[in-house]
Amino acid sequence: MPDSAGGGERPRVLVLGGGFAGIGAVHNLKKADVDVVLVDRHDYHTFQPLLYQLATGLLETTAVGHSLRDLVKDQDNATIHKAPITGIDLEAREVRFEGLAPITYDFLVLALGAQVNFFGTEGAAEHAFPMYTLRDAVKLKDHVLERWEASDKDSALVDDGALTVVVVGGGPTGVETAGALAELYRSNFVTDYPSLPQEKARVVLVEAGDEIFAMFKPNLREYAKDALEQRTVEVMTGARVQSVSPTRVTLASGDVIPAHTLVWGAGLQGNALVQSLGLDLERGNRIGVGPDLTVKGHPEVYAIGDVAAITDAKTEQLLPQLGSVALQSGHHAGESIARRVDGKKAKPFKYRDKGTMATIGRGAAVVQMLGGKTMKGAKAQVAWGTVHLALLPTNEDRAKAVVEWAGAAFSHQRTGRITVTSDSD
Numbered sequence: 414m415p416d417s418a419g420g421g422e423r424p425r426v427l428v429l430g431g432g433f434a435g436i437g438a439v440h441n442l443k444k445a446d447v448d449v450v451l452v453d454r455h456d457y458h459t460f461q462p463l464l465y466q467l468a469t470g471l472l473e474t475t476a477v478g479h480s481l482r483d484l485v486k487d488q489d490n491a492t493i494h495k496a497p498i499t500g501i502d503l504e505a506r507e508v509r510f511e512g513l514a515p516i517t518y519d520f521l522v523l524a525l526g527a528q529v530n531f532f533g534t535e536g537a538a539e540h541a542f543p544m545y546t547l548r549d550a551v552k553l554k555d556h557v558l559e560r561w562e563a564s565d566k567d568s569a570l571v572d573d574g575a576l577t578v579v580v581v582g583g584g585p586t587g588v589e590t591a592g593a594l595a596e597l598y599r600s601n602f603v604t605d606y607p608s609l610p611q612e613k614a615r616v617v618l619v620e621a622g623d624e625i626f627a628m629f630k631p632n633l634r635e636y637a638k639d640a641l642e643q644r645t646v647e648v649m650t651g652a653r654v655q656s657v658s659p660t661r662v663t664l665a666s667g668d669v670i671p672a673h674t675l676v677w678g679a680g681l682q683g684n685a686l687v688q689s690l691g692l693d694l695e696r697g698n699r700i701g702v703g704p705d706l707t708v709k710g711h712p713e714v715y716a717i718g719d720v721a722a723i724t725d726a727k728t729e730q731l732l733p734q735l736g737s738v739a740l741q742s743g744h745h746a747g748e749s750i751a752r753r754v755d756g757k758k759a760k761p762f763k764y765r766d767k768g769t770m771a772t773i774g775r776g777a778a779v780v781q782m783l784g785g786k787t788m789k790g791a792k793a794q795v796a797w798g799t800v801h802l803a804l805l806p807t808n809e810d811r812a813k814a815v816v817e818w819a820g821a822a823f824s825h826q827r828t829g830r831i832t833v834t835s836d837s838d
């Protein structure tokens with residue numbers, strides 16, 4: 414074991430990123446004889462699978478963002494700092510930050526997640542609404558509410574597409590967002606804004622491939638498409654968005670959709686910081702790791718979660734960028750470091766697949782298990798809820814989510830549909 418980076422008795426473990434992966438690593442270091450330092454640019458952990466529920470008023474901000482300090486309050490060996498990372502020097506074993514002195518480490522855990530990939534689509538970086546951060550979800554909610562309020566005052570805006578939303582991407586993020594927006598429109602806005610024509614408030618899902626939900630079996634794809642259409646979502650497959658302006662979406666076919674809102678749920682790439690590490694990166698800017706999740710040539714550096722390209726030992730396929738992969742890889746990294754500090758050998762990572770799943774709307778979800786078994790409808794939604802409740806960081810958060818989901822299921826109300834951030838006072 415090297416001398417501690419801090420010059421003290423114990424090795425220092427520096428964890429970069431407080432998402433599922435980073436928090437998983439920190440928690441499994443609780444009993445280790447180390448000093449753990451977690452740095453994130455936010456003072457909260459974001460529960461990304463519920464962002465679409467925040468964006469559509471079903472959940473409050475604090476049900477989706479959780480104080481990082483709360484998450485480690487019972488862990489004496491852990492410290493949190495809120496600071497953007499500006500540079501990582503793997504040779505010097507030092508990380509630099511904005512507004513925080515550089516920190517050296519004995520072990521480094523890279524848990525920086527991914528970021529949106531607009532694939533060079535013209536106007537997307539300026540005008541699209543991505544769905545990746547807490548701020549993204551709140552911005553989208555406020556923008557949609559603002560467009561309905563503006564149309565309520567000036568109905569001419571409706572024909573200009575003020576109420577129409579185009580959602581790009583037929584994967585889980587796009588499908589969940591389109592389904593939830595359609596329910597918000599048809600269940601809530603229909604009574605909130607009785608004078609506005611609902612038929613001109615379109616929710617259009619645009620997918621470049623031949624089908625939505627390409628990762629699911631054909632019966633689940635068909636079910637999802639029907640469930641979306643029942644909720645009045647217009648599903649356009651084989652269509653690619655070419656450019657975006659504040660009020661128009663132009664498709665590669667030349668068709669133009671008047672729409673004041675475009676939600677981007679189409680692509681991710683590894684965090685941009687990893688490009689500066691001098692490592693060979695895998696597809697999508699992800700850091701390749703060995704079976705123990707360490708980075709080649711750097712046994713003291715672990716890469717976990719969305720930022721890592723982790724190969725499943727069982728299937729030899731790359732694991733998807735999912736919450737359960739991030740959490741389990743985080744737990745594994747934490748446990749491995751604890752074992753090594755204790756003089757024991759680390760074990761290879763084994764992923765336990767809980768199935769691939771997504772929701773489409775109230776009472777509509779799909780689940781596909783590793784063995785090929787599938788589930789759909791309300792039963793699948795219960796399975797989705799169970800798996801995602803387990804991912805929530807604390808029991809208090811689980812209780813809060815259950816109360817809010819149950820309330821919304823019975824009342825069909827979305828109490829979060831108020832605008833706060835853009836108010837003038």
Ligand SMILES: Cc1cc2nc3c(=O)[nH]c(=O)nc-3n(C[C@H](O)[C@H](O)[C@H](O)COP(=O)(O)OP(=O)(O)OC[C@H]3O[C@@H](n4cnc5c(N)ncnc54)[C@H](O)[C@@H]3O)c2cc1C
Pocket residue numbers: 429430431432433434435452453454455457458459460461462463464465496497498499524525526527544545585586684686717718719720734735736737739770771
């Ligand atoms: C809309 C959406 C819906 C999803 N739905 C599901 C789902 O239903 N089920 C599921 O299993 N998975 C889902 N996922 C995927 C899942 O959320 C991710 O796989 C998971 O969050 C990855 O965890 P992570 O810890 O690797 O990264 P993240 O959760 O992204 O955490 C990375 C952390 O690093 C911090 N960070 C990044 N860059 C810097 C920097 N320069 N300086 C300081 N801090 C930085 C960020 O602030 C963040 O807290 C969804 C993802 C999205 C976007």
